[in-house]
Amino acid sequence: MNDTTWTTPDLTGHRVLVPGGTGAVGEGVVRAFLEAGAEVIVPTRSEERSAEFRTMLGHAADEHLHLVVHDYTSFAGAQDLVEQIVHFRGGLDSVVAPIGGWWQGSTLAEITEQDWHSAFTVLGTTHMAVLRAALPYLTDAGAYTVIVGDSSAWPVPGSGLVSMEQAALLMMQRVAAAETGSSRRVFSLVLGPVTTRHAEGFVEAKDVGTVTVAISAGPVPSASIGLHDHGEVQTALSLLTAGEAR
Template sequence: MELDGRVAVVTGGTRGVGAGIARAFLAAGADVVVCARRPPDVPVASAGRTARFVPVDLRDADAVGDFFAGTGRRYGRLDVLVNNAGGTPYRLLGEGGAQRHARVLELNLLAPLTASLAAYELLRAARGCVVMVGSVSGTRPSPGTAAYGAAKAGLESLARSMAVEWAPEVRVNTLVLGMVRTELSHLHYGDETGVAAVGRTVPLGRLAEPDEIGDAAVFLASARAAYVSGASLLVHGGGERPAFLDAATANEEISDGS
């Protein structure tokens, strides 16, 4: 398999997108370590293999350093770091105060930086790679999740700078994700009817599945992407249909057949 003998860490790899990424790496032959504050409800497994879980608060720099030191001692190497952990509640800028928004920035931007720095020497020794998990929220207005969007924009910029500073030993790329169907989709889109309706706004007609995100991450970590660094790979089903196209009246006569 593509990643036989490789070791991968997936932060926030216990559920949702992170679990999908972890399963894809397991299926590709890698030894996978997932970390989060809480253990998964069920072990993350694929192809008869199971990811190892280690509890870590990624906002605690000392704990993160200890985690990567322990990973190095246990496996003797680290080939891939997937900075997936993140997220945000819906909160308008005027609600909650600056400190609450700062915590969103801490989790979605500073924590990936902390993890990457802690993992650097292991990755450099293995000539490995970092995969940042970004979002289309970092490339467009994100009302209700403005701090999250700002963090994801910063994460993409960070990855490009890292790719230059850490070359040629460590490659760094970003997956820029659109909407993904997870166990928490109902919190954002409502019931199955709502999820389906939201999916229809995507050119490909549906939300992504976590394992599809995993396949893209495995590609960026594999030898097939050996010359890909500093790149942003859009995994968003074609993006969003521009609203003005549905609002415009210029082509009504043509569409009416008159």
């Protein structure tokens, strides 16, 4: 992003958990928080994946990056992860959850039980497990942000399970925001096509990361924010910096 009005906030000591951080969009989130000086905790599937991700980040992977091998896809696993972070880091300030992936398969009338399990149940359970474990521990210094795609609102034939799962996550954010009121800040970012190491889009993965940093650093109450082009990135940053969001 080439915006001279944006100044990266100082998040020194800010503890952020980024489940899904090794993914293409997650990489942009991790880079942005590291640039802000935060302590960034990224769970991975294996030591090999940790090493690969650290190499991919290059010089950005400094002493503030904490890669931990941990399965957080179940309620028990996510609870254990969060409790370990709170114990060893002294607390948890923010969560940014770019958990997920794309699924292309059959029509809804043709899906198998395995399709349903892998494309809806597993991802939905993982998001719910992380939110229920982390939300009670979050400090006033940060926020919880779930990242979804436009498929949450626009049906894609042959990828209906993705649309259903993403729509459920949007409602999860709204319910969590309503239930916690002013005691917690819970956001959703709704993304159009994103430029990553795998694809070309209309916003950069690093831009997504920059907006999540602004959310965690600022006082804006819970909201859902769309990021579909550079203009919407600039608008989001302006509103978040000013202390308001639509």
